[in-house]
Amino acid sequence: MISRRQFMHLSSRSAALWLTGCHKRAFNSSSAHVVIIGGGFGGATAAKMIKQLDSSIKVTLIEPKQHYITCPGSNWVLAGFKKIESLNVSYQQLLSRYDVGIIHQKVATINPEKHYVTLSDKQKIPYDRLIVSPGIDFRWELIEGHDNSTSHLIPHAWKAGIQTTLLKNQLQAMKNGGTVVICAPPNPFRCPPGPYERASMIAYYLKQHKPKSKIIILDAKSQFSKQQLFFKSWEKHYGFASNNSMIEWHSIPDNPIRKIDIKNRQLETDFGDIFKADVLNYIPTQKAANIAHTAGLCDESGWCPVNHQTSESTLHPDIHVIGDASIQNPIPKSAFAANAEAKVCAFAVVNLLNQFEAIEPLWVNTCYSLITQEQGISIAMVYKLNQQGKIIKVTGAGGVTPNIAEATLTIEANNAKRWLKTIVMDSFK
Amino acid sequence: MADVSGKMVAYTCYSCHGEQLTNLKSTQPLSTISLRNTLLAFKYDAKSASMMNRIAKGFTDNELMAVATYITGSH
Numbered sequence: 001m002i003s004r005r006q007f008m009h010l011s012s013r014s015a016a017l018w019l020t021g022c023h024k025r026a027f028n029s030s031s032a033h034v035v036i037i038g039g040g041f042g043g044a045t046a047a048k049m050i051k052q053l054d055s056s057i058k059v060t061l062i063e064p065k066q067h068y069i070t071c072p073g074s075n076w077v078l079a080g081f082k083k084i085e086s087l088n089v090s091y092q093q094l095l096s097r098y099d100v101g102i103i104h105q106k107v108a109t110i111n112p113e114k115h116y117v118t119l120s121d122k123q124k125i126p127y128d129r130l131i132v133s134p135g136i137d138f139r140w141e142l143i144e145g146h147d148n149s150t151s152h153l154i155p156h157a158w159k160a161g162i163q164t165t166l167l168k169n170q171l172q173a174m175k176n177g178g179t180v181v182i183c184a185p186p187n188p189f190r191c192p193p194g195p196y197e198r199a200s201m202i203a204y205y206l207k208q209h210k211p212k213s214k215i216i217i218l219d220a221k222s223q224f225s226k227q228q229l230f231f232k233s234w235e236k237h238y239g240f241a242s243n244n245s246m247i248e249w250h251s252i253p254d255n256p257i258r259k260i261d262i263k264n265r266q267l268e269t270d271f272g273d274i275f276k277a278d279v280l281n282y283i284p285t286q287k288a289a290n291i292a293h294t295a296g297l298c299d300e301s302g303w304c305p306v307n308h309q310t311s312e313s314t315l316h317p318d319i320h321v322i323g324d325a326s327i328q329n330p331i332p333k334s335a336f337a338a339n340a341e342a343k344v345c346a347f348a349v350v351n352l353l354n355q356f357e358a359i360e361p362l363w364v365n366t367c368y369s370l371i372t373q374e375q376g377i378s379i380a381m382v383y384k385l386n387q388q389g390k391i392i393k394v395t396g397a398g399g400v401t402p403n404i405a406e407a408t409l410t411i412e413a414n415n416a417k418r419w420l421k422t423i424v425m426d427s428f429k
Numbered sequence: 430m431a432d433v434s435g436k437m438v439a440y441t442c443y444s445c446h447g448e449q450l451t452n453l454k455s456t457q458p459l460s461t462i463s464l465r466n467t468l469l470a471f472k473y474d475a476k477s478a479s480m481m482n483r484i485a486k487g488f489t490d491n492e493l494m495a496v497a498t499y500i501t502g503s504h
């Protein structure tokens with residue numbers, strides 16, 4: 001027997017399903033097909049969540065890789081306390097638990113007018129709504145002497161996997177007393193605190209194994225995320241701002257790096273300044289992934305403009321863009337943000353397909369960076385939509401780690417490790 | 430700005446607390462009011478944590494009540 005209270009509870013939970021049976025809608029439940037391009041945090045979360053909200057919608061995820069390797073945590077691999085294999089995430093649970101169809105292929109083209117995607121094997125996949133979550137690609141045309149074909153020699157390590165291992169191997173092969181140069185890209189780019197967490201993690205490794213070495217950050221920006229927390233933590237752990245600092249930060253917004261001499265691992269700036277490195281980690285200027293460009297989803301900025309309530313492209317109807325490729329500022333380009341954007345997108349897609357009313361969206365971003373294996377810092381923000389349809393930070397919310405007491409930073413480091421587990425679970429499992 | 434629904438807010442909680450909240454009913458039954466009070470305590474700094482004070486300040490009191498209702502009612 002079901003009590004009245006349990007019945008109410010049941011019926012509210014199953015509202016979407018009940019309505020599916022009772023209501024006539026634009027696409028009836030059995031025919032709506034959502035195709036998702038890209039199996040990162042954005043695409044995986046969108047796939048899972050659409051099935052959670054309305055299991056009658058058919059969802060197909062297209063992702064060339066057999067498993068995902070998370071970028072979060074990949075700097076920890078450089079520090080030596082995290083194995084790259086531990087960042088592998090399977091797509092199996094999206095299939096087995098949520099009935100998401102998965103096609104391991106590359107998308108060749110998108111036809112926005114006729115509503116289909118063509119795969120690299122020429123197969124055509126029709127969609128009612130398409131979600132594009134392809135991540136980033138690099139603007140190699142801005143640098144002379146270096147491009148994707150030489151990135152095995154000068155690894156960017158800005159997509160986790162083989163690139164991470166290449167950089168790690170170079171650090172391990174470097175002599176004690178060597179110089180690591182990290183070139184931090186201009187805004188906007190994936191993971192705003194990433195280059196500085198990377199500097200911290202490389203310093204953590206060098207301090208133990210090659211203490212005479214140095215890290216020079218050449219930054220295209222005049223300021224960066226969590227800057228004061230990084231500076232104070234570097235002072236404490238890596239002698240920052242002293243005569244014997246392991247990390248140096250040089251801001252060169254007006255003097256960009258123009259040329260790389262691969263053979264000599266040497267950089268040249270616009271003004272002709274030369275920097276020589278033993279290990280060179282050039283993180284290129286970024287743009288939305290190439291598929292977004294060829295599909296005509298990008299504006300002149302190189303990123304994809306979207307309606308923020310629905311994340312639907314302002315350039316092509318029935319195509320939604322989420323994650324790093326989309327313009328959703330002031331939300332940063334991060335894994336956690338891609339997960340949040342995917343949720344807003346999933347609500348919007350399900351409501352549009354069912355002709356339900358749109359909901360008021362909300363985004364949360366939390367982002368942790370480690371300074372050492374046991375000390376960490378964080379930044380967080382809550383975002384809402386204003387009357388003009390723009391995303392805004394909620395006044396009074398968010399901010400960085402409240403103080404830099406050792407005990408606080410220990411808690412933050414523990415939370416950073418837990419954060420990685422839970423965000424992976426929420427997105428892929 | 431209109432209030433955000435309890436369901437939308439709850440899904441943002443799951444990013445960090447998915448497993449805990451899914452297991453909530455079986456492991457530690459929690460009343461709506463006690464969860465709401467905890468969230469309000471974070472918002473108004475009556476209770477402190479490394480992250481939750483910063484997050485809870487992003488929501489209206491009504492939204493915190495709505496998410497507490499959704500989470501305790503639906504698990």
